[in-house]
Amino acid sequence: xxxxxxxxxxxxxxxxxxxxxxxxxxxxxxxxxxxxxxxxxxxxxxxxxxxxxxxxxxxxxxxxxxxxxxxxxxxxxxxxxxxxxxxxxxxxxxxxxxxxxxxxxxxxxxxxxxxxxxxxxxxxxxxxxxxxxxxxxxxxxxxxxxxxxxxxxxxxxxxxxxxxxxxxxxxxxxxxxxxxxxxxx
Numbered sequence: 535x536x537x538x539x540x541x542x543x544x545x546x547x548x549x550x551x552x553x554x555x556x557x558x559x560x561x562x563x564x565x566x567x568x569x570x571x572x573x574x575x576x577x578x579x580x581x582x583x584x585x586x587x588x589x590x591x592x593x594x595x596x597x598x599x600x601x602x603x604x605x606x607x608x609x610x611x612x613x614x615x616x617x618x619x620x621x622x623x624x625x626x627x628x629x630x631x632x633x634x635x636x637x638x639x640x641x642x643x644x645x646x647x648x649x650x651x652x653x654x655x656x657x658x659x660x661x662x663x664x665x666x667x668x669x670x671x672x673x674x675x676x677x678x679x680x681x682x683x684x685x686x687x688x689x690x691x692x693x694x695x696x697x698x699x700x701x702x703x704x705x706x707x708x709x710x711x712x713x714x715x716x717x718x719x
Contacts, residue, residue: 539605543670546598547680550591550663551687555694557715558586581649583717588651592659599662602669614669627661630654691715 559582606612614620634643634654646653671680695712697703705712711719 536605536609539601539608540670542601543598543605543666544676546594546601547663547667547670548683550594551680551684553587553591553594554691555687555715556586556590557717558582558589581651583715584651585648588656591663592655595659595663595666598666602666606669612669614665617668620665620668623661623664627657630657 602612631654634640637643642653644654646656671677691714694703694714698705698712698714706717707713707719709719713719
C-alpha cells in the first residue's frame with residue numbers, strides 16, 4: 535500500500551509541473567499545439583488560460599495531499615520536518631487567513647474570482663503542495679528528477695514561443711508579443 539501511495543504522490547508532484555501547458559479552450563478549437571491536454575477540458579472555459587490550470591492544479595494537489603495524509607499516518611517517516619521555512623510558511627498562511635477573515639470582503643478574499651483564481655483557497659493548495667513536496671522528495675536523486683522535469687517543461691514552453699515567432703502557432707492575445715500557453719504577453 536505504501537509503495538502505491540508513494541507512486542501516486544510522486545506522479546502527481548510531477549504532473550503539476552505540466553499544468554502551465556494547459557489551455558482549456560475545448561477540443562474543437564484546434565488552436566493549441568497541446569490539443570491532447572484539451573481532453574481534460576473538452577469544453578470552453580470562460581478564462582481558458584487561467585481556470586483550466588487552476589482547476590487542474592487544485593484537483594491534483596487534493597489527490598496527492600489525501601494520499602500523503604494516508605501515507606504519513608501509516609509511516610511517520612513521511613511526516614514533514616520542522617524547519618525554519620516550513621514554520622515561516624505556516625505563519626504566513628495563518629496570517630493571511632486571519633487577514634482574509636477580518637477583511638472587507640471575506641468571501642472574495644477566500645474564493646477570489648474566476649478571472650484570477652487566487653484567494654485563500656489557492657494559498658491553501660500551494661501550502662499543501664509544499665508540504666507534500668518536502669515530505670516526499672528527500673533525496674538528491676529525486677530532486678534532480680524533479681528539477682529535470684521542470685526544465686523539460688520550460689523547454690517545451692520555450693519551443694511553443696519559438697513556434698509562435700515562426701508563425702506556426704497563433705499569438706492569441708494579438709500583436710507580436712509572445713504569450714505561450716500563459717495567455718499574457
